[in-house]
Amino acid sequence: MRQSKLFGQTLRENPKDETSVNARLLERGGFVYKNSAGVYSYLPLGWRVLGKIAGIIRKEMNAIGGQEMFMPALVEKKYLDATGRWDVPVGFEVKGKNEKTADFVLGWTHEEVLTAIAKRYISSYKDLPFGAYQIQTKFRNEPRAKSGLLRGREFMMKDLYSFHSSEEDFKNYYAIVKEAYFKIFEQCGLKSFYTVAAGGNFTSSNTHEFQVLSQVGEDKILLCLKCEYAENKEISKLGDGDKCPKCGGKIKIENAIEVGNIFPLGEKYSSAFNLQFIDSRGKKENVVMGSYGIGLGRVIGTAVEVYHDDQGIIWPKNIAPFQIHLIELSAKDNLAVKKQAEKIYEIFADKGVEILYDDRADKTAGEKFADADLIGIPLRIVISAKTLENNSIELKKRNKKAVKLIKISDVESII
Ligand code: ATP
Ligand code: MG
Numbered sequence: 462m463r464q465s466k467l468f469g470q471t472l473r474e475n476p477k478d479e480t481s482v483n484a485r486l487l488e489r490g491g492f493v494y495k496n497s498a499g500v501y502s503y504l505p506l507g508w509r510v511l512g513k514i515a516g517i518i519r520k521e522m523n524a525i526g527g528q529e530m531f532m533p534a535l536v537e538k539k540y541l542d543a544t545g546r547w548d549v550p551v552g553f554e555v556k557g558k559n560e561k562t563a564d565f566v567l568g569w570t571h572e573e574v575l576t577a578i579a580k581r582y583i584s585s586y587k588d589l590p591f592g593a594y595q596i597q598t599k600f601r602n603e604p605r606a607k608s609g610l611l612r613g614r615e616f617m618m619k620d621l622y623s624f625h626s627s628e629e630d631f632k633n634y635y636a637i638v639k640e641a642y643f644k645i646f647e648q649c650g651l652k653s654f655y656t657v658a659a660g661g662n663f664t665s666s667n668t669h670e671f672q673v674l675s676q677v678g679e680d681k682i683l684l685c686l687k688c689e690y691a692e693n694k695e696i697s698k699l700g701d702g703d704k705c706p707k708c709g710g711k712i713k714i715e716n717a718i719e720v721g722n723i724f725p726l727g728e729k730y731s732s733a734f735n736l737q738f739i740d741s742r743g744k745k746e747n748v749v750m751g752s753y754g755i756g757l758g759r760v761i762g763t764a765v766e767v768y769h770d771d772q773g774i775i776w777p778k779n780i781a782p783f784q785i786h787l788i789e790l791s792a793k794d795n796l797a798v799k800k801q802a803e804k805i806y807e808i809f810a811d812k813g814v815e816i817l818y819d820d821r822a823d824k825t826a827g828e829k830f831a832d833a834d835l836i837g838i839p840l841r842i843v844i845s846a847k848t849l850e851n852n853s854i855e856l857k858k859r860n861k862k863a864v865k866l867i868k869i870s871d872v873e874s875i876i
Contacts, residue, residue: 462783462816462817462818463806463818463820464817464818464819464820464821464832465820465821465822467491467505467506467817468504468505469491469492469494469504469505469506470491471489471490471491471831471832471835471836472488472489472491473489474489475488475489476488476489476495478495479495479609480607481607481608481609481611481677481762481766482609482677482765482766482769483608483609483610483611483761483762483763483765483766484608484609484610484762485609486765486769486773486774486835487507487609487610487761487762487765487774489773489835490506490773490774490835490836490837491504491506491507491836492504492506492507492510492761492782493507493610497614498606498607498614499603499606499612499613499614499615500613500614500615501609501610501613501615501758506782506836507761507782509782509783510761510776510780510781510782511617511757511758511761513779513780513781513782514649514757514760514761514780515596515617515619515757517645517648517649517779517780518596518619518645518755518757519596521641521642521644521645521648522592522594522619522621522641524641525592525634525637525638525641526591526592527592527593527594527621528591528592528593528594529593529594529595529596530593530594530595531595531597532568532571532574532575532578532595532597533568533574534567534568534597534598534600535555535565535567535568536565536566536567536568536571536573536574537564537565538563538564538565538566540573540574540577541566541573543573543577543733543734544572544573544729544730544733546573547566549569550602551569551601551602551603552566552567552569552600552601552602553566553567553569553600553601553602554566555567567600568597568599568600569599569600569601570599570620570752571595571597571620571622572622572726572730572750572752573730573733573734575593575622576622576730576731576733576734576736576750577734579624579736579748580734580735580736583624583736583737583738583748584738584739585738585739586626586738586739586740586741588738589624589625589626589630589738589748590623590624590625590626590630590631590634591623591624592621592622592623592624592634593621593622594619594620594621594622594753595619595620596617596618596619596757597617597618597620598615598616598617598618599615599616599617599618599620600614600615601614601616602614608677608679608762609762610758610759610761610762610765611677611679611718611758611759611762611763611766612679612759613758616756616757616758616759617756617757617758618754618755618756618757619754619755619757620752620753620754621638621752621753621754622750622751622752622753623638623750623751623752623753624736624748624749624750625748625749625750625751626738626740626746626748626749627749628749630749631725631749631750631751634751635723635725635751638723638751638753639655639669639723642671642721642723642753642755643655643671645721645755646671646673646720646721646760648779649760649764649777649779649780650764650767650768650776650777650778650779650780651673651720651760651763651764651767651777652673652674653671653672653673653720653721654671654672654673654674654682654684654689654691654717655669655670655671655689655691656669656670656671656672656682656684656691656692656693656717656719657669657691657692657693657696657697658670658692658693658695658696658722659693659695659696666725666727667696668722668723668724668725669722669723670693670719670721670722671719671720671721671722672691672693672717672718672719672720673717673718673720673763673767674715674716674717675716675717675718675763675766675767676716677716677718677766678715678716678717678718678719679716679718679719680693680694680695680716680717680718680719681693681694681714681715681716681717682694682697682714682715682717683697683699683700683701683703683712683713683714683715684712684713684714684715685705685707685708685710685711685712685713686710686711686712686713687705687708687709687710687711688705688707688708688710690705690706690707690708694714699712700712700714701713701714718759718762718763718766719759720755720756720759720760720763721753721754721755721756722753722754723751723752723753723754724751724752724753725751726749726750726751726752727749727750728747728748728749728750729750730750731747731748731749731750732747736748760780761780764776764777764780768837768860769837770834772831772834772835773834773835773836773837774835774836774837775837775839775859775860776837776838776839776859778839781815781837781838781839782815782817782836782838783815783816783817783838784814784815784816784838784839784840784876785809785814785815785816785817785838785839785840785841785842785876786816786817786819786833786836786838786840786841786842787802787805787806787809787816787817787818787819787842787844788819788829788830788833788841788842788843788844789801789802789818789819789820789843789844789845790826790829790843790844790845790846791845791846792846795846797846797849798844798845798846798849799820801844801849801869802818802820802844803820805842805844805854805869805872806818806820808872808873809876812873812876814876817836817838819832819833826845833859834859837859838859839858839859839860840856840857840858840859840875841856841857841858841859842854842855842856842872842875843855843857848866851866852868852869852870853866853867853868853869854866854867854869854872855867856875
């Protein structure tokens, strides 16, 4: 991609109405555009990052038998009436211009919708288990939408739902999803802690959150520094400095961001919708369910909160919008630099390497460097009259200070 053609420019100043680091850097870098409080557009750069995360999630969800599907954003009242969730205050009610009352809510979760769908296809134990997921926009009227992508009022979520013939089968799958979640966050560059959390109003069992340590996290977790056992403060009886109940290690209280969570749903939804199956002895039973969420925008916001410096974002490799940022610094009278830069760009582009090429003629070296730091692509290549004198390019990692000269003839070897 040529930067001269990129839709979305960097901003020198922090947007006035943003207080969180992730929103400031993402807006300044040209990744997102804030339309309203908690409502963001993804510009091409940001959409690439989101696509990377979606790709990682899809790969891991498919690997555990999840089947991707897509459900509506408009959720009719009858669905939430079935479980008494129509009046939950996070919902945005929707009504037609000429209608008096709202018959729809913008979907803020999809347990009811999928349970109703599943009813058509499940009748026997032979139809179970299965898991279906979507990556879809959720709408929640969050009262505190001030943390940029960490808490949107409109945001992308991956929601997986699983259906089982027994509690035991559900539990096995829950453990499998847990491992898949660790893999997802690790590939996104995030170290996550599996945290025991409140039971919610679904079942007597606890739910579990995947928490990433960050000063700006809204959650507090009590974390064992030795075995990594963690409890959310909301439910924990532990205190800072206590002994870990699992290993005797030292418990520390930490701020953290919940990037994902997994819920045992028990029979709450199956009983509400009468979703039953005939077991192997001919007896009718309620289906046992689980639900598993990840906020894609929240993963982006978390990555930025964890990986940045004063100059800008430092993307983890797997979710970076591009792998290489090629910068050419040609003086007006030196066509050789420009020509060589074009050549290098073509070499990588032809190989399918994701490369952003700063070919802008109207920017100074200082401006180009500042933009590269702000955008945060892992590897920077600079070609200038000076490097060309040595038949070289200059290589720098975004997360390192050191620069290295590489012969142009060896340039392909860097990937
Ligand atoms: P929180 O406790 O942060 O309000 P939640 O427990 O209500 O979130 P779920 O309904 O389980 O979250 O949603 C699953 C995942 O979706 C969360 O783990 C989080 O990653 C993401 N998520 C939830 N709410 C938001 C939001 N307002 N903006 C962005 N991501 C969100
Ligand atoms: Mg939560």
